[in-house]
Amino acid sequence: xxxxxxxxxxxxxxxxxxxxxxxxxxxxxxxxxxxxxxxxxxxxxxxxxxxxxxxxxxxxxxxxxxxxxxxxxxxxxxxxxxxxxxxxxxxxxxxxxxxxxxxxxxxxxxxxxxxxxxxxxxxxxxxxxxxxxxxxxxxxxxxxxxxxxxxxxxxxxxxxxxxxxxxxxxxxxxxxxxxxxxxxxxxxxxxxxxxxxxxxxxxxxxxxxxxxxxxxxxxxxxxxxxxxxxxxxxxxxxxxxxxxxxxxxxxxxxxxxxxxxxxxxxxxxxxxxxxxxxxxxxxxxxxxxxxxxxxxxxxxxxxxxxxxxxxxxxxxxxxxx
Amino acid sequence: xxxxxxxxxxxxxxxxxxxxxxxxxxxxxxxxxxxxxxxxxxxxxxxxxxxxxxxxxxxxxxxxxxxxxxxxxxxxxxxxxxxxxxxxxxxxxxxxxxxxxxxxxxxxxxxxxxxxxxxxxxxxxxxxxxxxxxxxxxxxxxxxxxxxxxxxxxxxxxxxxxxxxxxxxxxxxxxxxxxxxxxxxxxxxxxxxxxxxxxxxxxxxxxxxxxxxxxxxxxxxxxxxxxxxxxxxxxxxxxxxxxxxxxxxxxxxxxxxxxxxxxxxxxxxxxxxxxxxxxxxxxxxxxxxxxxxxxxxxxxxxxxxxxxxxxxxxxxxxxxxxxxxxxxxxxxxxxxxxxxx
Numbered sequence: 001x002x003x004x005x006x007x008x009x010x011x012x013x014x015x016x017x018x019x020x021x022x023x024x025x026x027x028x029x030x031x032x033x034x035x036x037x038x039x040x041x042x043x044x045x046x047x048x049x050x051x052x053x054x055x056x057x058x059x060x061x062x063x064x065x066x067x068x069x070x071x072x073x074x075x076x077x078x079x080x081x082x083x084x085x086x087x088x089x090x091x092x093x094x095x096x097x098x099x100x101x102x103x104x105x106x107x108x109x110x111x112x113x114x115x116x117x118x119x120x121x122x123x124x125x126x127x128x129x130x131x132x133x134x135x136x137x138x139x140x141x142x143x144x145x146x147x148x149x150x151x152x153x154x155x156x157x158x159x160x161x162x163x164x165x166x167x168x169x170x171x172x173x174x175x176x177x178x179x180x181x182x183x184x185x186x187x188x189x190x191x192x193x194x195x196x197x198x199x200x201x202x203x204x205x206x207x208x209x210x211x212x213x214x215x216x217x218x219x220x221x222x223x224x225x226x227x228x229x230x231x232x233x234x235x236x237x238x239x240x241x242x243x244x245x246x247x248x249x250x251x252x253x254x255x256x257x258x259x260x261x262x263x264x265x266x267x268x269x270x271x272x273x274x275x276x277x278x279x280x281x282x283x284x285x286x287x288x289x290x291x292x293x294x295x296x297x298x299x300x301x302x303x304x305x306x307x308x309x310x311x312x313x314x315x316x317x318x319x320x321x
Numbered sequence: 322x323x324x325x326x327x328x329x330x331x332x333x334x335x336x337x338x339x340x341x342x343x344x345x346x347x348x349x350x351x352x353x354x355x356x357x358x359x360x361x362x363x364x365x366x367x368x369x370x371x372x373x374x375x376x377x378x379x380x381x382x383x384x385x386x387x388x389x390x391x392x393x394x395x396x397x398x399x400x401x402x403x404x405x406x407x408x409x410x411x412x413x414x415x416x417x418x419x420x421x422x423x424x425x426x427x428x429x430x431x432x433x434x435x436x437x438x439x440x441x442x443x444x445x446x447x448x449x450x451x452x453x454x455x456x457x458x459x460x461x462x463x464x465x466x467x468x469x470x471x472x473x474x475x476x477x478x479x480x481x482x483x484x485x486x487x488x489x490x491x492x493x494x495x496x497x498x499x500x501x502x503x504x505x506x507x508x509x510x511x512x513x514x515x516x517x518x519x520x521x522x523x524x525x526x527x528x529x530x531x532x533x534x535x536x537x538x539x540x541x542x543x544x545x546x547x548x549x550x551x552x553x554x555x556x557x558x559x560x561x562x563x564x565x566x567x568x569x570x571x572x573x574x575x576x577x578x579x580x581x582x583x584x585x586x587x588x589x590x591x592x593x594x595x596x597x598x599x600x601x602x603x604x605x606x607x608x609x610x611x612x613x614x615x616x617x618x619x620x621x622x623x624x625x626x627x628x629x630x631x632x633x634x635x636x637x638x639x640x641x642x643x644x645x646x647x648x649x650x651x652x653x654x655x656x657x658x659x660x661x662x
Contacts, residue, residue, distance in 0.1 A: 076462070120646065120649070120650070124649075124650050124653050124654070125653055126649050126650065126653055127602055127603070129409065129462055129602075130596070130602050130645075130649055131646070131649070133589060133592065133645070134642050134643075134645040134646040134649065135642065135646075136589070136642070137586075137589050137593070137638050137641055137642035137645065138638065138639050138641070138642025138643055138645075138646070139642070140635075140638055141635045141636065141637065141638025141639035141640075141641075141642060142635075142638075142639050143635075144635030144638070145635045145636060145639060148635070250470070253466050253469070253470060256463065256466070260463065266460050266463065296477070296478070296482055297474075297477055297482060298474045298475070298476075298477030298478035298482060299474065299478065300474070301470050301471065301473055301474030301477065302470075302471050302474035302475065302478070304467075304470055304474075305467040305468065305470040305471030305474065306467075306471070308463065308466070308467040308470070309453065309459075309464065309467050312459050312460070312463050312464070312467075313453075313457060313459060
């Protein structure tokens with residue numbers, strides 16, 4: 001926008017380069033990490049390794065998709081980790097009635113948290129950070145009240161969901177890919193998606209244009225809650241255990257990182273689903289690389305913190321109009 | 322519904338200030354509820370607990386509660402400054418734990434090291450937070466969320482991946498700072514009270530304090546008036562880091578060891594306490610005494626839930642979260658009412 005009026009060829013080129021880097025830096029990062037790993041990590045190019053990485057990234061990715069919607073509407077959802085814990089508790093409590101009913105209850109639980117978040121934000125006008133913070137505290141507590149300690153999940157269908165595959169591709173990965181495609185479709189091709197972006201861009205303008213702001217906002221947080229619940233179910237299936245105390249801890253951080261690294265601005269009005277997928281993969285690859293080369297967890301965490309800051313720093317120009 | 326009432330952040334230029342002279346009765350009532358609601362609730366909660374449990378109003382229980390409140394209160398002190406500027410600091414829980422570990426490690430070299438090392442490190446992390454937020458204009462919650470992760474990484478690095486616990490010599494002067502008593506009241510409580518008095522003076526009576534309010538009320542207006550916006554914001558995050566580090570150090574002195582698993586979730590407790598105390602998350606309005614009341618209220622709730630032996634401690638989180646939601650709803654409602662009237 002500014003480059004046209006300011007003129008100057010070098011300036012234009014630098015601006016364009018900067019924008020390209022901001023938009024596709026995450027893909028570049030993934031490519032660089034892949035190349036580095038192929039060069040220095042033994043056995044990196046095995047199908048088994050790729051499968052492990054993909055299975056590990058699937059829950060984070062699913063949560064990040066919901067987070068991308070929340071951030072696109074100029075909000076944020078801090079309750080996702082607690083929703084995962086809540087869904088694992090509900091799942092394990094209702095597993096006696098059959099897996100599908102348990103699944104349904106778990107996802108409905110997540111959606112209910114989403115309704116509460118959305119109602120606080122849309123009707124009462126509470127800031128998204130605070131509203132979802134309240135649900136984050138309460139949700140984790142509720143999950144632990146429902147299921148005080150770790151419990152094994154003995155269910156053949158759940159076990160096959162967690163470790164089975166179709167044509168060599170694990171179910172977890174297939175589900176994550178399907179959900180990513182679905183969210184991409186919703187954002188680009190549906191009225192709801194357009195309304196969400198309009199609201200994220202400018203809420204007063206969206207309201208003046210007659211959009212159903214409150215309904216859309218509630219739906220956004222319901223989507224985020226439901227997706228987090230699905231991620232909780234899948235993580236439970238993979239671990240074959242319900243652990244409401246630790247499941248989803250710091251998940252909000254990983255999800256926000258994936259979204260932000262993927263190029264979705266925190267100021268709203270834009271959702272990049274492909275970037276979010278790449279962002280989740282980037283974080284996963286980075287962590288895996290550090291762990292495979294025996295870098296201690298402490299330095300892995302510090303490295304993640306630095307990557308987050310760098311990503312947000314690189315993205316900050318985008319927010320300015 | 323008017324346009325202003327639905328925006329995610331309360332419009333900054335309409336944030337509540339001191340009472341205008343011609344305020345109506347319901348406006349005054351709303352203001353009173355906002356400023357003293359937490360105190361009234363605290364009194365009711367204490368009375369209810371006193372009547373329900375014989376073990377509540379005992380000297381031991383009171384002393385324990387006062388000391389364990391002290392650490393959270395010090396963290397909430399820094400958090401109040403941050404929230405009044407309209408920001409948020411999610412890194413305090415990690416900094417609290419880091420401060421404790423550094424203090425316990427440093428205590429082998431004497432009290433000065435045990436106090437200065439955590440203050441220096443946590444203050445530095447706070448400073449970096451502040452610079453990134455104020456100078457590079459990054460979103461506070463994401464910067465401090467990254468700091469939460471980074472500080473925990475540093476903590477793991479200095480404790481051999483969390484497997485090592487440094488102990489504090491129980492006869493040292495440093496341990497006295499945590500365990501000592503004066504007039505029957507624990508040393509951390511005295512320190513906390515002193516800090517709150519100093520903090521209240523700074524916030525209410527100094528130029529810096531006025532800048533903090535001005536930045537939170539309306540950043541652009543503050544900048545136009547000539548307030549050093551970036552410096553003020555940097556200062557509050559540094560202060561918050563210092564407070565968290567000091568609280569961690571005092572906690573280590575009290576426990577006589579640097580426990581590595583402490584502090585997770587403390588940022589939420591501190592934010593809850595500040596908000597319950599009547600400070601607006603949108604910035605520009607708040608007071609330290611409210612944060613202190615908020616801390617006490619949370620600790621009384623926690624104590625009551627512990628007294629009901631059959632209740633899981635997880636209920637405390639449910640109650641705190643629900644309570645936070647109710648307070649935020651009430652605040653928004655009161656604020657809107659006063660704006661509309």
